[in-house]
Amino acid sequence: CGMFSKDEEEVRTPKPLTSFEASVEMKQVWSQSIGEGVQGGYERLKPSVFGDVIYSAGAEGTVSALEAETGKRLWSRKLGVQVGGGINAMQGMLLLGTLDGRVLALNAEDGSDLWETRVSSEVISVPQVSGDTVVVQTIDDTVTAINAENGKIIWSQENLQPALTLRGSSSPRIEKGAVFAGFHSGEARAYRIEDGTPLWVSKVALPKGSSELERMVDINSSPLIVGDNVFMVSYQGNAAALDMYSGRVRWNREISSYKSMSSGFGSLYLTDQDSYVSSIDQRTGAVGWRQDQLEYRQVSAPTAYSSYVAVGDLDGYVHLLSQVDGSVAGRYKVGTAIKAQPVAAGDLLFVLDAKGKLYALDRK
Amino acid sequence: FVVSDIRIDGLQRVSAGTVFNSLPIEVGDDVLSPQVAEAARSLFRTGYFNDIQMGRDGNVLVVSVVERPSISQIKIEGNKAIKTEDLMKGLSSSGLSEGEIFQQATLEAIRLELERQYVSQGRYGARISADVEALPRNRVKLTINVKEGKVATIRHINVVGNTVFPHEEVLDLFELKETGMFSFFGSSDKYSREKLSGDLERLRSYYLDRGYINFNIRSTQVSISPDKQSVFITVNIDEGEKYTINEVNLSGDLIIDEEEARNLVLAKPDQTFSRRIITTTEEILSRRLGNEGYTFANVSGIPTPNHENKTVDLTFFVEPGRRAYVRRINFSGNTKTEDEVLRREMRQMEGASANTENIEQSKVRLERLGFFRQVDVETPPVPGSSDQIDVNYTVEEQPSGSITASVGYSQSDGLLLGGSISQSNFLGTGNNVSIGLNKSDVSQLYNFSFTDPYYTVDGVSRGFGLNYRKYDYKDSDISSYAADTWGGDVRFGYPISETESINFSAGVEGTKITTGKDTPDYITEYLKKEGKQFTNVKATLGWSESELNRGLLPTRGYSQSASLQVTVPGSSVTFYKLNYRAQYFQPLTKSLTARFAGRLGYIAGYGDTSTIPFFEHYYGGGFGSVRGYKDNTLGPKAKEKNGNNFNSIGGDFIFEGTAEILFPLPFVKDQRSLRTSLFLDFGNVFNSSCGTSNGKANPDIEDCYKPSFDQLRYSAGVGLTWITPLGPLTFSLAKALNPKGKDEKQVFQFSLGAPF
Amino acid sequence: CASSTESGSRLISFPGAYKIDIQQGTVITQEMVDQLRPGMTRNQVQYVMGSPLLEDAFNRDRWDYVYSMQPGGEKRTQQTVTIFFKDDRLASVKGDLRPTPQ
């Protein structure tokens, strides 16, 4: 009971790793530091591959382009602004969002500035682009569309928020002329990309319980579009499959996650709040398998990588789980904690750790 | 059926009376079954019973009840951050304590109550579970175990959209701070909704006070991390443009003339628009109207911005409302002090037109008495009348004087008996009384003084004092002689303005000196010349002024006093003493105040007296003078006859002062009876003639200087004063910076009941 | 009337003593008194003159409005206006100020 005694014991202690017989070996192709890591923040900083170049942004604003195969640094630039969301390399343009409420567009060739637009609040999710429209979602749940040529704001739609929200923000998805976005209120909405007219709204999860904490049902993970299904998952709520055109809920299953999902072989892979990685059948919502050996290891969002599901954890281990039964197939230790979702490109797997070091891994 | 009697069985704790009260059926009613069901429901609503059966035995209505168990004990485990007593208090405030009736709803209420207490402390991750254990005699034991989890701290506060002021400047406004090195110290990094709304208000007025009239907070996000240990706050703002004032005009019934009102208005054309200037002008104008008796006056400054040229036209609408009158002035909290002691300080009369300045001035006068730790005033309107108010003063009394008693024994002094009472509010009568009696084999000291500050209702004060002191011993700090004194004086004073008063006193004082074996020659020569017996008749004329905000431990204002004391011709020694004392408070920041104080004293003989008697000299050093030096050891010292230590003999000119910084102690809540300060003291005692009777410096005299600045002694240190019922307790830790010659240092000094 | 403690001869002889001003009663102006009309109800009188500080305990039909001021140490000056009611209607006005006849 002393004044400074460690009286705050950990409520959830991470499960220690057990030995297993590996069926796949991993090796490091190259590794490079790309600037400052995310440290304790919950921003969405993950690298983005375009052509055979991988672009990445550090938390304090260093943007660099590396050759995907060899990791050779093509160019790198210090923006000197806190980057919240990004980087998205699409159509020769690099998009990122900042903590002081701006969306920046850089030229993919040399990183020079294209345009910069001030939006309503912090951007800690990845701006998306389709055709000549960039769509960004800020943490005040406002979706803003910006002209990709000159950075002028085309339209913006605001949404009501609960008093207490979960730190983090979902990145919208653009598909077939519509923008799909998930919000802190647990609702999913679709807007027409030209003028932002709302197409449909549907409830992914309903708040329940008495205190503000129990009533949080934020959708922080990005929507995943496969075919005409929009898959969404909310915190302390459900995973749900929505019909892209009407927003009707095809199925929903009670699960709580705030990290993005990925898909493969007809099923969805997601990491829930207690770091269980599970696979859910896209058509029926039934749970395929559920890997609990990584309980409480603050596992990152999963990425489908060849026939495996790749996740990172708090000690810097990359785990490869078999997509079939979720069993641990391989494990490889990189530097420190991995928070960002791994990125698969060709047969390379790129992993960014919290200290801002980018690793390219391949199977032996 | 007609109910002939009602019988209740199964009653244990609840009294039959309560059951009958809530039973809608009486003896003699003709009762049908729905009424019986209704009766059962109403009984259930009392919440005392688990189960109620309504039966019938002939014409007797039988009510058999099973009482709900009562909670015999509530035990809470696993709680460290919040003490069990606080949790229990929270529980009993929502009706859950030992001895209460146990209901299932109470268990849920307990869980919610405890969770609320933890959330309010920022421990969002806390999880609480409770289990119930039945005990014999229908009692229940509740064990609640708590998993507290970590306290959520604020990881980052971000203001989006501020371009005008740098990020740090804006964050400084916030009471909530990002967690950092020293945040475990206070709770500024714990999120609380009230603190955030206070911060937003400060942010808004910061902008509005600097011309940004269209400033607007678009939205605020408070988000928490999934592990519930970090809170993120984002405030999105639109600054808008900076506006300047175009023209200012007044409208409505001004009561006071336009000219005076106009120069009371702080807002001037083409000055930057500022909301604070508007609110302060509103206050000044309504207070000015209050002085004319319009306490219900209402002044509102309305800005009309015109957006093209970014200017604002300001109009102050003045509604005097009705002239208000005071019906009654009530005092509460004065359990010890008499009502008249408070009422005579009032500048506002009952049955008179209410005057805000007088009401405020009366409050300051009460604080200046020094009897009260806290004085609050409120002026509620009298119900049922549109223009009458009552003035209610609530006071919180504090000890106003000191009581000391001492019994001791030492080989040199023998048995020591002593006691002294000095109260400035004796028995609540407002009179200043001090009685001192000390008796030991070596010395007897008796003194008595009585002053009635309000001998007349207008504040003419009158008092008298008697003292008798007899020493027959060598060892005291002042050079080796003992002075037996006896005397008495009469003193008067009366106010000559709201803050100034003059006082005069006359008294007679007899002194007899007896020397010891070590008495320095300086003294023995003097006594040979002047004889050992002195009888002086003294008259004093003084003037004093005080604008302090409080009687005890003031923090603002200044006070000064000057006095001339003359011994009437015909006394054995004729001299005059000039004294001047002043102190000044200058608030530096919200919590820091600077205090500067100084004292000047000069004695000179007249008539046939050339040298001043040494026992009338000024002595310096120690408390109330230059701390860090032993009491009364500054200034000229004479070598003792044999042996070479020196005793101080004082001087005829004293100059001393102090510069202090008063700061609040971080942990102490009640700052009103405690004062801590960092101080720099300076001063010394000088002598116009250093006893050079035969032309050159007398070898036996040391540290004797003519008044000059470079002979001042300095000391610096920290002091603490604490007002206790036994009297002001003062400590000081001081380092003498430039002791010279025979000055004696004393780092730690302590005193009880000494004037400070 | 009673022997008073305030006979002029023995004024206070403390030189320059400060005494506070003693103000009592409601401010009465000629303009207020002029608004008085016979037959006014009590509320109307109260609206014009302000509430009476000196309600007479033994005679409900009489309201005395007194204004007195005694600047520190000087003589006490006083203005009085008394209003008489007859079955709750203003009957007559007496005292130092009277409504000027229209």
Next chain:
Amino acid sequence: CASTPDEEVPETLSEAEMYKMATHSIDNSRYNDAIKTLRTLESRYPFGSFAEQSQLDIIYAYFMNSEPEAVRAAADRFLRLHPNHPNADYALYMKGLASNTSAMGLLERYLPLDYSKRDPGQARQSFSEFSELLNRYPDSRYAPDARQRMVALRNRLAAYEIHAANYYMKRKAYVAATNRGRYVVENLQKTPAVPEALAIMVEGYQRMGLIEPANEALEVLRLNYPESDALNEKGEFIGYQSFGDVNPSLLYTVTFGLLGDSGVNKQLEGIPDLSQEETPKPPAKGQ
């Protein structure tokens, strides 16, 4: 390490033994122990036959232990649980007594302080609690004592008004003094202060030159209180009183009253004091 304080009272004691132990400690005035035992008894045997009686005794123990707030809380709790218990009047009575003495700190209780000159707030609260006792239990055994204390409290409130009125008379604030007098005459009838109040009103009105109200008040004074000091044998008003500390001459002040002239100096006689006899113990069970 904040473990809950363990029970000094052994678990094994039966209800009756605990009650005997509590009464024993009350008898030789070990009130703290009595309170602790009674509290444990109540929590262990909440339904026992002694529960109600122990709640009564705990009120008495708190009072004698001079914890006025605790007395009031215990009394309220008893009244909540047993609204029409035969001894409910005792709880109400003790509430009145508690607020009467709650203002007196340790020092004031033994010093000769005149409470009519001090904060009347407690007196009003205690007065209202006693009046609640009188109108709910008019024939309670404590009614006479409560009534007597109420009279004393009213006298004290009236005396408080007179002191304020005296101050305003000294200040020559005659409207204030007359209103204070009127407050006593209108709200605090049948108190010994009424004659003084009337005398103040007469003098106030006279000083303000309002002759009719002065004479009305004088008439009432003459009829009801002919022997008042403000009247001479023939019933003429000879002035309320003169205060010594209003305008003494310089000489009188300097010479402490030997020379010079200070005017008549007749202070107010003493005001009847609160009756201080023994505080009654709660009635034994079943009485």
